[in-house]
Amino acid sequence: MQLFRDRVDAGRALGQRLRVLLGGGGDLLVLALPRGGVPVGFEVARILGVPLDVFMVRKLGTPGHEELAMGAIATGGVTVLNEGVVGRLGIPRSAIAAATVRETRELARREHLFREGRPPARVEGRTVILVDDGLATGSTMRAALRALRLRKPARIVVGVPVGAPETCAELEREADVLVCVHTPEPFYAVGQWFEDFTQTTDDEVRELLARAAQGEEAAPVAP
Numbered sequence: 001m002q003l004f005r006d007r008v009d010a011g012r013a014l015g016q017r018l019r020v021l022l023g024g025g026g027d028l029l030v031l032a033l034p035r036g037g038v039p040v041g042f043e044v045a046r047i048l049g050v051p052l053d054v055f056m057v058r059k060l061g062t063p064g065h066e067e068l069a070m071g072a073i074a075t076g077g078v079t080v081l082n083e084g085v086v087g088r089l090g091i092p093r094s095a096i097a098a099a100t101v102r103e104t105r106e107l108a109r110r111e112h113l114f115r116e117g118r119p120p121a122r123v124e125g126r127t128v129i130l131v132d133d134g135l136a137t138g139s140t141m142r143a144a145l146r147a148l149r150l151r152k153p154a155r156i157v158v159g160v161p162v163g164a165p166e167t168c169a170e171l172e173r174e175a176d177v178l179v180c181v182h183t184p185e186p187f188y189a190v191g192q193w194f195e196d197f198t199q200t201t202d203d204e205v206r207e208l209l210a211r212a213a214q215g216e217e218a219a220p221v222a223p
Contacts, residue, residue, distance in 0.1 A: 003162060003182050006196040007036060007133050010161035011043025013181050018129065018159055021179060024048040027126045027154075031055035033144055034114065035200040037132035040161065042208045044131055052212035053121035054205070055130065056111045057144045058103040063095050069139040070096065073103055074147035075111070082139045114205055118213055123151040130156060134190030135163030135180065138171050145174050162193045 004010040022028065028050040032041025038054060045052035060071040062085060070091055071081035079100060086096070130144055141158060148156055155176035160168075163180040164187040172178040184193065191197035 002195045003184070003193040004195070006194060006198075007039040007200070008043055010133065010181075010194065011040035011131075012047065014040060014131070014159050014161045014179070015044040015047030017179055017181055018044060018157070019047055021177070022048070022127070022129075022157070025050060028129065029053065029121055029123065029126050030129045030131055031121070031123075031144075031148070033057050033130065033132040033140060034110065035202070035205050036134075038205045038208050039200060040133050041129075041131035042212060044129065044159065045212060048129075051121055052209070054111075054114050054209060055144055055148065056107050056114075057140045057147070058107045059140050060096065060099045060103055062089060062091065063099075069137045070099075072139040072143035073100060073107060074140075074143040075107070076147040076150055078143055078147035078150070080139055080143040080146060082137055085137070110202070113202060114209055116206065116210070118209075123148065123153050125152070125154050127155050127157065128153040129159050130175075131159045133161065134193070135160050135167045135171065136187070136190050138164075138167040141171060142174065145171070162190060163187075 030041050030045040030052045032038045032054055034054050041052055057072055057074040059069045062068040062070045070085045073079050132141055157177040158171055158175040159179045162182045165183040165185050168180045168183050
């Protein structure tokens with residue numbers, strides 16, 4: 001059973017849930033995790049009538065099983081390891097170091113590509129909504145959370161359309177507020193709950209961020 005048609009549908013469902021909880025406007029900011037979190041975050045920002053920016057984070061894929069996260073890195077040099085995966089698979093530290101170097105390089109490349117000269121949004125003192133298209137192991141969101149804390153937001157709201165119940169419970173202890181529209185069990189994978197989970201492209205991310213920068217998200221959508 002799928003819960004959402006695609007990321008746009010998921011973003012609208014999440015946006016309406018967040019609107020009930022937080023209202024709209026004010027000093028709210030949506031930060032989306034690329035790439036799949038950006039179309040979700042675009043809809044959330046549009047519904048709330050608040051700015052959208054991107055917060056760079058990169059998964060550290062397990063050698064030979066790249067879709068399985070052994071950890072993640074985020075802007076600001078923050079690294080979070082999934083010690084359960086690392087220990088269970090006996091992943092050597094040399095492999096973790098190599099992946100970290102490789103993904104740090106890619107993170108910098110994508111940040112330059114996506115921003116197109118735009119400076120990062122102001123975070124300090126604001127309520128920031130961190131958005132992704134779902135939570136499986138939670139490694140990327142955990143890295144983003146810890147990196148974002150260093151920038152001193154007033155509070156951090158984590159928002160996802162779907163997530164593994166145990167991961168949502170863990171992240172609820174780190175975020176100030178966590179909103180997960182659905183926590184199906186058994187969970188399997190994020191893509192399981194979307195009819196269309198086609199990979200978001202760099203060009204799609206750039207287009208949505210450019211549209212947001214031009215103010216498309218500025219008018220709140222009526223619930």
